[in-house]
Amino acid sequence: MPEWTPFRPPRRLLLGPGPATVDPRVLQAMAAPLLGYLDPFFQQCMDEIQEMLRYVFDTKNRVTLMSPGTGTSGMQCTLVNLIEAGDEVLVCVNGYFSNRICDLVERCGGKAIRVEFEWGQPIDMDRVASALKSCRAVILAMVHAETSTGMRQPIERLRELLSVRDVMFLVDAVTSLGGIPVGTDHNGIDACYSCTQKAIGAPPGLSPVTFSEKALQKVRARKAICRDFYLDITLLERYWSKERVYHHTAPVSAHYAAHEALRLIAEEGLEARWKRHEQNSLMLQAGIEAMGLQMLVAPQHRLWTLNTVRVPEGVDEAKVRDRLLQEHNIEIGAGLGPLKGRIWRIGLMGAASTRDNVLLLLSALEKILKSEGLKAGSGVKAAEAYSQ
Ligand code: PLP
Numbered sequence: 266m267p268e269w270t271p272f273r274p275p276r277r278l279l280l281g282p283g284p285a286t287v288d289p290r291v292l293q294a295m296a297a298p299l300l301g302y303l304d305p306f307f308q309q310c311m312d313e314i315q316e317m318l319r320y321v322f323d324t325k326n327r328v329t330l331m332s333p334g335t336g337t338s339g340m341q342c343t344l345v346n347l348i349e350a351g352d353e354v355l356v357c358v359n360g361y362f363s364n365r366i367c368d369l370v371e372r373c374g375g376k377a378i379r380v381e382f383e384w385g386q387p388i389d390m391d392r393v394a395s396a397l398k399s400c401r402a403v404i405l406a407m408v409h410a411e412t413s414t415g416m417r418q419p420i421e422r423l424r425e426l427l428s429v430r431d432v433m434f435l436v437d438a439v440t441s442l443g444g445i446p447v448g449t450d451h452n453g454i455d456a457c458y459s460c461t462q463k464a465i466g467a468p469p470g471l472s473p474v475t476f477s478e479k480a481l482q483k484v485r486a487r488k489a490i491c492r493d494f495y496l497d498i499t500l501l502e503r504y505w506s507k508e509r510v511y512h513h514t515a516p517v518s519a520h521y522a523a524h525e526a527l528r529l530i531a532e533e534g535l536e537a538r539w540k541r542h543e544q545n546s547l548m549l550q551a552g553i554e555a556m557g558l559q560m561l562v563a564p565q566h567r568l569w570t571l572n573t574v575r576v577p578e579g580v581d582e583a584k585v586r587d588r589l590l591q592e593h594n595i596e597i598g599a600g601l602g603p604l605k606g607r608i609w610r611i612g613l614m615g616a617a618s619t620r621d622n623v624l625l626l627l628s629a630l631e632k633i634l635k636s637e638g639l640k641a642g643s644g645v646k647a648a649e650a651y652s653q
Contacts, residue, residue, distance in 0.1 A: 339458025466615030555647030
């Protein structure tokens with residue numbers, strides 16, 4: 266056997282689609298001594314996580330907890346519990362992750378009814394309403410913040426659809442929770458999930474989920490047992506309740522990290538946090554546009570957490586990303602699916618959403634683009650002027 270040296274990852278600034286760079290307090294929390302999952306101190310940690318999650322989701326839902334696994338586990342947890350064999354699910358498809366919802370609906374034994382919209386364009390609620398009229402859907406699913414395109418779906422009109430059909434609203438808030446208002450109860454959302462590694466500000470590994478009473482009634486009325494043991498919400502619920510019925514060994518250190526990240530959110534306050542995400546995104550957009558580059562999404566539909574920039578003609582997008590990483594230690598993301606090679610995805614999420622990070626990225630990008638022969642204007646100056 267060779268002698269293995271300790272693994273020492275470089276210190277990068279993570280401005281891609283996630284994971285995002287976290288606050289040092291969160292990393293420090295992960296180094297705390299392990300506790301058993303039934304230790305009273307650990308149970309207190311779980312209780313507090315639930316309480317703070319209710320604040321972040323803006324919900325009174327009793328069943329609000331961490332599903333073990335990344336954002337996809339929350340997607341699967343909500344779908345596998347709510348779908349019974351043959352259930353129709355109307356899925357609004359306008360990006361990579363709404364396609365994944367369709368895939369999971371079918372894997373859960375449901376029938377995905379796709380209402381398609383152009384990638385990067387918001388869903389047209391009138392078309393959704395007429396699609397709802399012509400099917401037997403029991404669930405309407407959509408992505409709030411589409412990470413593949415940088416588009417924010419206005420979910421504020423969801424409730425109006427209840428007059429068309431009494432469906433369950435399922436919302437993917439993976440790239441919005443903690444950075445953009447979700448308003449779970451206010452918007453009538455019945456099942457919602459997110460992740461820890463984006464605007465929540467912790468490493469990947471857990472998925473916040475919340476189920477309304479209406480959603481739980483559907484779960485309780487199931488004819489067949491939930492197909493997935495690991496993500497069965499009735500078992501997760503008993504594990505997270507006072508009963509503490511063993512279900513799985515909690516990823517203890519990941520919970521410590523999430524607890525600290527949520528504490529940081531509570532300290533900052535949600536309103537102030539949303540404002541910070543908005544301001545830094547607008548500042549980045551001002552810089553990008555002053556450089557002569559274009560954003561993909563129309564201004565009123567842009568996400569504050571994930572900014573998509575069109576790659577200028579003649580520029581090698583992968584080379585620019587590689588140079589950002591190798592020469593400046595900054596990670597940004599590439600396009601997915603039909604947008605592969607056509608856009609850069611710049612995340613400004615959680616602790617990574619700062620004025621300094623925006624200026625750092627703009628100055629590095631400007632330098633690289635100029636050295637690649639592009640006539641770029643001064644993004645840094647415009648961003649500085651914007652933020653004054
Ligand atoms: N949904 C959206 C909108 C996402 O952006 C992602 C991942 O980026 C997922 C779901 C899946 O989350 P994860 O990669 O954490 O499993």
